[in-house]
Amino acid sequence: MQNSQYPFMPVVKARSVIWPGSQKTMGELLDNGCLTIKDLQKGIASEKDNVRIASEVLLADQSQKIRDYINKGGIPRTLDEAYEVRWPFDKRTGMPNATLREVLRCRKVCSRDLGYAINKSNAPDQLYYACVIILKSLVDKEEKKYADGRGPLCVTADYSSYMTREGEKYLQKRGLILGASLACCFFLVLGYIIWFANHYTISGFIYELINMNWLSWVILIILALIILFSINKIIDLTLFKKIDDIDAAIDANRKGKIGEDRVVEALRELLDGSCHIFRNLHIDKDKKWDVDIALVSPWGVYALEVKNLTGEYEIADTIVTKKFGKKIVKLKDRDNPVIEARRHAACLKSFLDADFSRNNDKAFVEPIVIWANPDIKAWDSKSAIKCWRIERLSEELDSIRTKQKLSPQGQKDIIKRLLKCYKN
Secondary structure, three states: OOOOOOOOOOHHHHHOOEOOOOOOEHHHHHHOOOOOHHHHHHHOOOOOHHHHHHHHHHHHHHHHHHHHHHHOOOOOOOHHHHHOOEOOOHHHHOOOOOEHHHHHHOOOOOHHHHHHHHHOOOOOHHHHHHHHHHHHHHHHHHHHHHHOOOOEOEEEEOOOOHHHHHHHHHHHHHHHHHHHHHHHHHHHHHHHHHHHHHHOOHHHHHHHHHOOOHHHHHHHHHHHHHHHHHHHHHHHHHHHHHHHHHHHHHHHHHHHHHHHHHHHHHHHHHOEOOOEEEEEEOOOOOOOOOEEEEEEEOOEEEEEEEEOOOOEEEEEEOEEEEEEOOEEEEOOHHHOHHHHHHHHHHHHHHHHHHHHHHOOOOOOEEEEEEEOOOOOEEEEEEEOOEEEEHHHHHHHHHHHOOOOOOOHHHHHHHHHHHHHOOOO
């Protein structure tokens, strides 16, 4: 609600307000490109009434000017203008007529997609320059991390992950089932041809068919239809069902990897070299499971369970239910992301206990579920652990950037121990 001192602040007056921490007016900073939409959004939270109200006025004014310029086909010149360009490949995002700001915020589009748009020969100039500006801003962020002395986020990955191996197993099973089925069909046909050759001649067989009466023909056709129907049902319930199950598992693995890639790219953008993440971390000798992402930071150690799911879910403590129309189904423990995250965190904590105690650090690994699909409907406020949405990852990370919970030496020891998991 606006203060009575500034009931209806015009744009001219808003431009004359001094920006906090600067000796220049907001109008001057805007004209020089030193004040962005993001800065104005932060200004709305200012404790100073004149700055807060001026930020609201100028944010609405600047946003409208940028939209008008872009909608008229203008070539973007600034990052704010680039974000307002429409992303035309809506089939890949499911967000028709969305701006680059919207699809990037939801992580439906990543830097790889921006590169694809740049290399596409028939991409409009407006989109081309928007993608170039945004990619340059991402590069500038990485260079700033180097300038600050921290460098980019450290990422260690095992590309022979549990998920990858499971996907390969499913593909092998699918190939074996199809191959075995085709081999059986071939040998059945071959056997029938050999049997037929030993009992009939072609001319004799045709003579037998011609001399059959109409009742025999009806019985023969009915029997043939029954046999074909039975074979079709048997194949549907066995072979095709098995193949469908395997295809569903392959698709789930593919979506899971896409979700993890989205989260890792977001973490690369939001974190710096003071942190280290480990993808597909195996701490069990048999490698029958892995931690999707282990984050080692000055604020503690976190086991991130990434889920790229669709549908409606509700979490109460550790119980996760999914809605199928009017039916509500409780997920089994092996499919429950909360139980899975807590189990992985407990195993990781036990694995690192020696490093925690040696450096007098609190022995604790926090489990967190990350919803990698922004379209998911998840009611998780009553969850036993934290559940983060990928489109709010920046705010969620800010919430854990508090006081240092892990000593520098403890962080080094933990990173050193986890790196050894990738050498086997």
